[in-house]
Amino acid sequence: MTNSRSTQSTNQESTEALRLVEVRKTYGDDNARVTALDGVSLDLTRGTFTAVMGPSGSGKSTLLHCAAGLDEPDTGTVFVDGLELRGKSETELTKFRRQRIGFVFQQFNLLPTLTVVQNTTLPLKLAGRRIDSARARAVLERVGLGQRLDHLPGRLSGGQQQRVAIARALLAEPSVVFADEPTGALDSHSAREVLGLLQESVRTFGRTVVMVTHDPVAASYADAVVFLADGRLAGRMSSPTAQAVAERLTHLGDEIARQGRYDGTSGAYAAARNGNASGSEGI
């Protein structure tokens, strides 16, 4: 009995990239408190691509920041790679992020005075890790920038800059790559290339990607979409299509009121308000 339980737990840890348990985050004080996350629980398996969607102010960025250890939840727990973030000092968290987490931001966040290769290898340098230049070049070739290694970011298009950012995130072989609106500043052609690369990093390299986006087309590149509304998980959709995602977003508010609360770990609604449990994936 004990053995089987410990095997189960080990198996869960070995396949689990990210787990949030009842994460709650508020901002402000008692006079003006905003609940950004209201008890969010979520499990993401390694090697999956998940989009996080929801209306403006629904808590998407807060979720990303808490999951990446950039912000601390008021209550609840976050595990990356089975390791709990709570209780780590700022220095430990910084080290942890450098080793296990990759970031891709809307505005690329490249250093303008460093070349493509130097930008890509910077996180490894900061982490005091060995820099394998051949590997850095191989990753940059993989994202289509083999001819641009010594260029400065200012000489690249937005799409090319975002590909540098993806190469930078992938080079450190992080457990989870968090992408915050990675296509928000790109034209549709560049956006497709960047989304294709994120998909490839999951399918070919086994990375785990969590992407916040407002764009149903971008979300359709993911394996699954989780929907947030008012700081709560409000549903999940597997194998999303842009049309199905857009439709779900349109009805998100009504459905939350109707169905109650979604439990992201079990794939079923807790139906907190009306006792109406559903085995369906979404609302």
Ligand SMILES: Nc1ncnc2c1ncn2[C@@H]1O[C@H](COP(=O)(O)OP(=O)(O)OP(=O)(O)O)[C@@H](O)[C@H]1O
């Ligand atoms: N630093 C902060 N101080 C006060 N309130 C904040 C802070 N950050 C977020 N909030 C509030 O928390 C709620 C969730 O914000 P969050 O940025 O996570 O939403 P979002 O879904 O990412 O929104 P958007 O799509 O507009 O970027 C909002 O009501 C927001 O105003």
